Amino acid sequence: MRRRDVLAAGAGAVLAGCGRDDAGGVPLWFSYGGKNREALLALVDRFNREEPEHRLSAVYQGDYFELLAKLRTAIHAGRAPAVTHVVAEILPYLAHAEVLEPLDSIAALQKDFGFVPELTQNGAFSGDKNRPVYALPFNRSTPIAYLNGSILKELGLAPPTTWDELETFALAATKGKEGERRYGFSCPIDWWFWVALVAQAGGELVDADNRFILGADAGVEALQFLQRLVHELEVMRPPSGRDYNAWQVQNQEFIAGRVAMIWNSTAFVRYLEDNAKFPVVCAPLPKRDRFGVPTGGTMFVLPKAKTGRMPAHWQEAGARFLAFMARPDTSNEFATKTGYIPVTRAGVELLETSGYYEKKPNDRVAVEQLRHVKPWPWNKELFRVQREVVQSRLEACVLSREDPMATIQAAQHVIAEGP
Amino acid sequence: MRPRHPLHPYWMLAPTLLVIGLFFLYPLCVAAKDSFYRWDLLTEPEYAGFENYTRLARSGELVGVVGRTVTFGLVVVGASTALGLALAILLNRRGRVYAFFRSAIFSAYVVSWVAVALLWMWILDADAGVVSRAFRAVGIPTMNWLGDPRSALYAIAFVTVWKITGYAMVVYLAGLQAIPPTLFEAAALDGAGPMRRFIHVTWPSLRPTTAFVASTGLIMSFQAFDVVRVMTQGGPVRSTTLFVYAIYEEIFVNLRVGRASALVMVFFVILILLTVLNLWAFRAGRRMKEAT
Numbered sequence: 218m219r220r221r222d223v224l225a226a227g228a229g230a231v232l233a234g235c236g237r238d239d240a241g242g243v244p245l246w247f248s249y250g251g252k253n254r255e256a257l258l259a260l261v262d263r264f265n266r267e268e269p270e271h272r273l274s275a276v277y278q279g280d281y282f283e284l285l286a287k288l289r290t291a292i293h294a295g296r297a298p299a300v301t302h303v304v305a306e307i308l309p310y311l312a313h314a315e316v317l318e319p320l321d322s323i324a325a326l327q328k329d330f331g332f333v334p335e336l337t338q339n340g341a342f343s344g345d346k347n348r349p350v351y352a353l354p355f356n357r358s359t360p361i362a363y364l365n366g367s368i369l370k371e372l373g374l375a376p377p378t379t380w381d382e383l384e385t386f387a388l389a390a391t392k393g394k395e396g397e398r399r400y401g402f403s404c405p406i407d408w409w410f411w412v413a414l415v416a417q418a419g420g421e422l423v424d425a426d427n428r429f430i431l432g433a434d435a436g437v438e439a440l441q442f443l444q445r446l447v448h449e450l451e452v453m454r455p456p457s458g459r460d461y462n463a464w465q466v467q468n469q470e471f472i473a474g475r476v477a478m479i480w481n482s483t484a485f486v487r488y489l490e491d492n493a494k495f496p497v498v499c500a501p502l503p504k505r506d507r508f509g510v511p512t513g514g515t516m517f518v519l520p521k522a523k524t525g526r527m528p529a530h531w532q533e534a535g536a537r538f539l540a541f542m543a544r545p546d547t548s549n550e551f552a553t554k555t556g557y558i559p560v561t562r563a564g565v566e567l568l569e570t571s572g573y574y575e576k577k578p579n580d581r582v583a584v585e586q587l588r589h590v591k592p593w594p595w596n597k598e599l600f601r602v603q604r605e606v607v608q609s610r611l612e613a614c615v616l617s618r619e620d621p622m623a624t625i626q627a628a629q630h631v632i633a634e635g636p
Numbered sequence: 637m638r639p640r641h642p643l644h645p646y647w648m649l650a651p652t653l654l655v656i657g658l659f660f661l662y663p664l665c666v667a668a669k670d671s672f673y674r675w676d677l678l679t680e681p682e683y684a685g686f687e688n689y690t691r692l693a694r695s696g697e698l699v700g701v702v703g704r705t706v707t708f709g710l711v712v713v714g715a716s717t718a719l720g721l722a723l724a725i726l727l728n729r730r731g732r733v734y735a736f737f738r739s740a741i742f743s744a745y746v747v748s749w750v751a752v753a754l755l756w757m758w759i760l761d762a763d764a765g766v767v768s769r770a771f772r773a774v775g776i777p778t779m780n781w782l783g784d785p786r787s788a789l790y791a792i793a794f795v796t797v798w799k800i801t802g803y804a805m806v807v808y809l810a811g812l813q814a815i816p817p818t819l820f821e822a823a824a825l826d827g828a829g830p831m832r833r834f835i836h837v838t839w840p841s842l843r844p845t846t847a848f849v850a851s852t853g854l855i856m857s858f859q860a861f862d863v864v865r866v867m868t869q870g871g872p873v874r875s876t877t878l879f880v881y882a883i884y885e886e887i888f889v890n891l892r893v894g895r896a897s898a899l900v901m902v903f904f905v906i907l908i909l910l911t912v913l914n915l916w917a918f919r920a921g922r923r924m925k926e927a928t
Contacts, residue, residue, distance in 0.1 A: 286888035289677045314678035397763075397772070455783070462869055475763055605890040613873045617785060631695075636674065 242274025243534040244298035248284040248515075250277070252488055253356065256554035264541050271534035273300075281515065282604075288520070292316045297520035297527065300535035302355045304515055305341050306593060306600050311518070312351050313597040318519040318532065319349035325536040326353070330543040331562045333357075335587045341512045344427065344595040352516035353539050354560040356551065358482045359510045359583045359590065360413050362503075363489055365390075366496030368477045376500030377478075380417070380442060383503050387452035390477035401452040403470060404480040405463040406443065406615045408603045409513055413480075413502055414439035416509025416591040423594040429602055429632045431625050438505075440614050440621035448618060455616065482513055483583035486556025490579065499579035501586045508589035514557060517542065558583050598636065606631050664904065671897035681894075688898035697882070698902065704789060705858060705879045711793040712800070712857040713850050719797065720804025720849060721842070725834075727805070728812045738809070742802035749799070749862035756795045757782065757867055782868055785875040792863050792876055800856060804849045811845030812838070844922050851914030858907065879903050 242265075247257055254277070261275045278284040281304050291297045303311065311317050320326045334340040336354040364376055368390050377383040387401030404410050412422065420435020432439065446453035454476070456467035468485060470476045472493050480502065481489075490497050502510055519535045541547055545564035552559040553573065559565050565584060568574055574581040593599060606628050614624040639645055671688055675681035692698040723741060727734050744752070759766045762780035771778040781791040815838065823833045861880040864870060870877035870885060877885065883903065886896035 282889060289891070293677045311678075314676075316678055454780075470763075473764075601891065605892075609874055612871060616873050 242272045243300075243528075243531050245273045245275045245535075245538065246278045246284060246288065246298040246301040247275055248278055248281050248302070249356075252491075253484065253555050253557075256551050259554075260542065260547055260551060261538075263547070264538055267541070268537055271530075271537050273534065273538055292520050295527070299527070299531035300517060300519055300538055302515040302517050303352070304600075305352070305512060306603055308338065308342070308352055308516065308518075309595050309597045310600050312348070316521050317351040318521045319351060320353060320519065320536075320539070321350045323519075323532065323536045325533065325540050328540075330540075331545075332543070332560055333558065333562055333565060333587065335590045336512060336558060336560050338516065340590075341516075341592055342595040343592040348595070352518045353543060355517045355542065356484065356514040356555070356557040357512055357516070357560055358484050358514040358557055359512055359586050360410055360480050360502060361483050361486075361582050361586065362478055362480055362500045363471060363485070364478045364498040364500060365471070365474065365476075365493075366498045368495075369498055376498060377503045378501075379503045380505045383478075384446070384450065384452070386478065387446065388450060391450075391452040398454075399474065400454045400476045402446060402478050403454055403456060403467050403476040404443075405467060406455045406612045407463065408608050408611065409511060410480055411436075411439055411443075411607070411611055412511045412591075413509065414442060416511070416589075417502065417505045417507065418442075419506035421591075423596060427594055427596055429594075429596070429598070429629070431602075431607065431628055431632075433625075436625045437621045440611070440624060442505075443615045444618060444621065447615060483556050483558060484514065486579050487554065488556070497579065499582040501582055501589070508586075509591045510586055510589055511593065512590055553577075553580070556580065556583075558587070598632070601636060602628075602632055664900075667897040667900045667904075669897075670893055671895075671901050673894045673897075675893040676891040677893060684894060688892075688894045689902075692895060692898055692902075698899075700874065701877060701879055701882045701899075702902075702906070704875070704877065708789060708793050708796075708860065708878055709854050709857040711790065712796045713853040715793075715797040716801045716804045716853050717846065717849050719801045721808050721846070723801065723805040724808030724812055725838070728809055738805070742806055744799050745802040745806075747799070750866055752795065752799050753863050753866035756798075760791055783872055785873040788868055788872060788875045792860075792867055793857075795867070796857060796860060796863060800853060804853065807849050808842065808845060811842045815841045843920075844918055847914065847917035847920075851910065851917065854910055854914075855907065858903075858910070879906075 245261065247254070249257075258275055261273050265272050276298070278287050278301075284301065285303060285307060288297065288301060288303070297316075308317075330353070332354055336357040338350055338352050339346045341354075341357075362376060369376070372386070372389050374386055374389060377386045383402065390401035391399065393399050415422065415432035415435045418432070418435035418438045420432030420439075422429060422431060424430050430436075443453070447455065454470075456463040456470060464481060464485075467476070467479050467481060468489060471479045471489065474495070483499075486497075486499060501508065517539050519532060519539070542551075543561065545559070545561045545567055548560045549564040549567060551557065552564070553568070556579075559568060568580070574584075596602075610624050610628050613619050614621055670681075672683060672685060673681040674684045674687070727738050727741075758764075760768075760781040762768055762778070762783060765781075767781065768778040779787055781787050819837050819841070820833055823837050828836065858878075859880055860878050861884065864876050864878055864881045865884075868876040870881050879899070880903075883896050883899045886892045886899060
């Protein structure tokens with residue numbers, strides 16, 4: 218055993234717990250709290266009742282990025298869980314590192330589950346469709362707009378469908394002096410929402426050769442738009458904190474009535490509806506040149522076991538659970554309890570025919586918006602570009618009013634330097 | 637006292653040396669080696685020479701992180717040392733009221749960092765926070781303390797000072813109580829007032845204590861992580877990305893073991909320099925005390 222293996226094994230043991238047998242159940246790592254956690258745990262319980270021979274044990278591992286940090290260490294140490302879920306943007310990198318089990322080679326998963334195409338690996342990523350399938354859709358989402366229904370009524374406006382209308386709405390909804398101001402609009406200064414703006418401005422993240430261009434002019438225009446809302450019009454206050462902390466802060470400000478409209482994941486439909494004291498109105502994101510949104514959320518993967526390091530039946534248990542979660546009834550249960558998009562076509566049809574969407578029109582917004590989805594590039598550098606190159610520069614550009622053109626050029630320069 | 641066997645002292649030291657070797661020296665050597673590689677934990681490491689160091693320097697990240705950490709350290713050490721000394725002088729008296737205040741101030745030091753950070757996030761909230769409300773009530777313009785790049789570093793420095801000042805106060809109290817009362821009596825007989833007694837008796841006697849408080853405070857502030865992780869996650873605009881948080885980000889967010897290891901080595905050198913400074917200050921303080 219090499220020194221690196223010894224060290225990583227130690228770290229993995231600390232992070233993942235020391236046992237490798239499945240006395241406590243076959244490990245499923247997951248990464249969220251609140252309603253989403255309750256919904257997943259209820260489904261794990263149901264799976265354990267239906268298939269007691271594959272008893273799963275769900276283990277919370279922090280937010281998406283904390284889970285990824287632990288997962289990488291555990292995979293290296295040969296102590297990966299049987300099944301976990303990961304953000305879509307890291308799939309190309311994990312596939313390149315050959316640490317994921319190709320799911321189409323597993324008997325229990327060799328069937329057509331009737332997934333909504335835009336939410337599958339092939340639909341969510343551009344490029345070669347013949348690559349092995351490494352991930353199945355789980356909690357999939359798109360960004361949507363949440364509006365305070367009372368303010369909407371008070372202003373007599375409809376949800377904005379263009380960038381210009383967004384400005385008009387935000388200007389009309391912003392009121393009060395500095396310090397006590399109600400802002401018209403809020404959105405985390407985050408890669409995911411910037412990618413949506415780039416798509417709406419007609420840009421692409423990569424060129425025809427799959428090299429990152431970060432939207433080129435559209436990337437710059439997306440930053441200029443955010444700067445204008447924050448500094449010139451003073452109708453947008455970015456939430457404090459980074460990553461999902463900022464998303465949560467923004468939700469709290471919306472619920473407290475301090476912001477009239479936010480952009481956030483469809484994952485928060487149920488949470489915001491249940492906690493706001495005003496009617497919550499959801500709407501698709503507006504367009505500039507065209508409508509466009511990325512997909513978000515996570516997909517299920519089965520980490521590849523190093524020979525002899527993972528009990529033989531774990532893979533079967535993991536695959537059975539994935540098949541269970543791909544059923545229309547189970548995926549719908551998760552979707553309706555949270556706000557995520559139902560991942561099967563049959564599930565969507567069921568909600569439509571049963572009148573669910575008529576009663577809960579906010580749940581339908583993300584489903585209808587799927588026709589405007591822009592797939593992610595299948596590029597092993599995607600996650601690094603997101604986390605290391607772009608994310609921190611977005612914040613600096615928008616909050617500190619750095620030159621958008623220089624920001625995009627600097628990011629392109631770092632990408633060109635290589636990893 | 638002579639050992640019964642020449643090897644006995646080494647056997648006595650062995651457990652400590654083993655722990656230091658296993659949990660400090662060995663990982664340090666591994667970090668030194670890894671700092672010359674490109675490695676993401678999952679694919680094979682590639683030899684990169686000094687690239688990790690040169691990229692850190694060229695990108696401006698190293699300068700930024702060192703600058704922020706030094707600023708943070710100076711604010712924290714300066715404020716906590718001055719406040720700790722002032723409180724120690726104020727509360728170095730007998731009586732239940734003074735004992736209560738001493739305990740109350742020190743209690744912040746033993747509360748967990750996460751609890752302190754969450755409490756202050758609420759207090760410093762831009763809209764509903766006590767600080768912003770108080771400012772608005774008296775007509776002083778307020779700001780988004782944790783969300784504005786101009787104020788976020790100072791906001792977390794303030795929280796750190798609030799938490800560790802109790803520790804500085806207790807150390808100063810011990811230092812004050814070790815000064816022979818006869819020195820104060822003699823100075824008073826010579827006609828020295830409270831200020832002159834402080835300048836000519838208290839302060840010179842407390843120099844070694846000050847060196848100790850300042851150097852431990854500096855090392856504590858250089859190791860700040862929890863407060864950043866909970867309150868700002870290094871933002872906004874990396875304005876609170878201090879050294880340890882930058883290392884965490886490189887390895888667990890950016891997948892760069894090599895670059896994180898290079899940061900560890902730079903951090904190690906800085907801590908060594910701080911320790912040398914600490915020893916120098918401590919010895920200089922002792923020499924001055926002996927001279928007086």
